[in-house]
Amino acid sequence: MKPMNFRRPQGQHRSTFRSPAGTALILPAAVLALSFSSPAAAQGNVPKAEADAKLRYCEVCHGVSAQGFHGYYPIPRLAGQPTEYLKNQLQAFVEHRRTSNIMFNVGHVLSPAMIDALTTDFNQLNPKPLGGAPKENIDEGKNIFENGVAAGNVPACASCHGPQAKGNGPFPRLAGQLYDYITAKLTNWEKERGQNPAQPDISAVMQPIAHSLTQPQIKAVAAYLSYLE
């Protein structure tokens, strides 16, 4: 568990292309980066005021603590989400692997440095789940999540999403996610994810699983997860 006040050290560049040769190469690398990308991205960080303003903007729709919100659509919880998952999804909107006009517009103006700042902030939030789901099938949902449904060829969700549904890398955290959001995604997986045939992605892993789940099983799992802290 990271401490809540963790902040990325100022100036650290989180590029995955960072030189393995050591610190001596970082300065030339940064200078090189400057000539190819915008100044903001090349700095490797964004002014705190700018990042905070963007965070408030995200939270208008995703909830004041990013716990999710019921707008016209169920707007997902981002709090506690793995940074890698969030980055991949933002890219998915830009690349039309997920089709959302609103999130396309949101995603395509974000610099890599801003995405670093935002995803780090969301990852560290841990508000209580929004709740509101029916409670009668939570036990069944817990059982499906932890053990799968062998007879229906449904693997245990926990094997990828973790025993506490915290997610890992590209696998999303599901703990505390909105009931109707999970229900909608699992019910319509092929219309929700992997929408660009030219860019196959990891969402293909979930496709047969989403198909194997019956509607009552989807609702049970979604209800269980929506209350999980």
Add this chain to the structure above:
Amino acid sequence: MRALNSLQAERTSRTLVRAATWTLRSVGSRVGLAAGALTIVLVGAVSAQHRISLSGDIQAKISYCKDCHGVSAQGFNGYYPIPRLAGQQPEYIENQLRAFIEHRRTNNIMFNVAHSLSPAMINALTAHFASLNPPPIGGAPRRLVATGRKIFEDGMPEVNIAACAACHGPEATGSGQIPRLAGQLYPYMLKTLNNWDKERGRNPTVPDAAAIMSPVAHSLNRSQIEAVAAFVSTLRPPRGTPNTVQ
């Protein structure tokens, strides 16, 4: 009652079963009269009479609301812009009526209107208003509509203005406590967005969903507000636009 009882005695048992399930709408024919009397006996005279009087009261109350909100609740430019209620989300109207009572919205006229309404009356009124879909009254500058549509649908991500459609829906029909904006009066939209913090969330001891709009209203400048207001004021989604939230 004695005469009615002897009349009932002539009816078959089938008629009796049917009569017991009929409502007072069947009053009129001789059979209906017997059925009506029997219904009163079975369900209790007081509640049946209460239903009649509530239905009369509802019609009177609807007319009363429409005196100011327009004959089809399409909104009306009185001394103030008086908002459209037609097609509005029932949960939104109910929450706003409560907001007037709890001084989350400060309006002497609407405080007085709201605090005399029973829960049953509020249910009846909100259901009625939700069912209406008259054309917008119009009057906004047309030249602003295209810009307003862009802001409504896409927001302005570069300057952190959220897309209105995310919460109000792609056709501005609203959802739950989130209001329908389609067809809302241009001047009402201007007044509300330009003065958000003075219009909504006025009771610090009763925080409400109005807080969500506060940063959005602040992030919009005057000309952007005019554009969005002009756009939504022209919208007329089809009646019963499905809400995609399950």
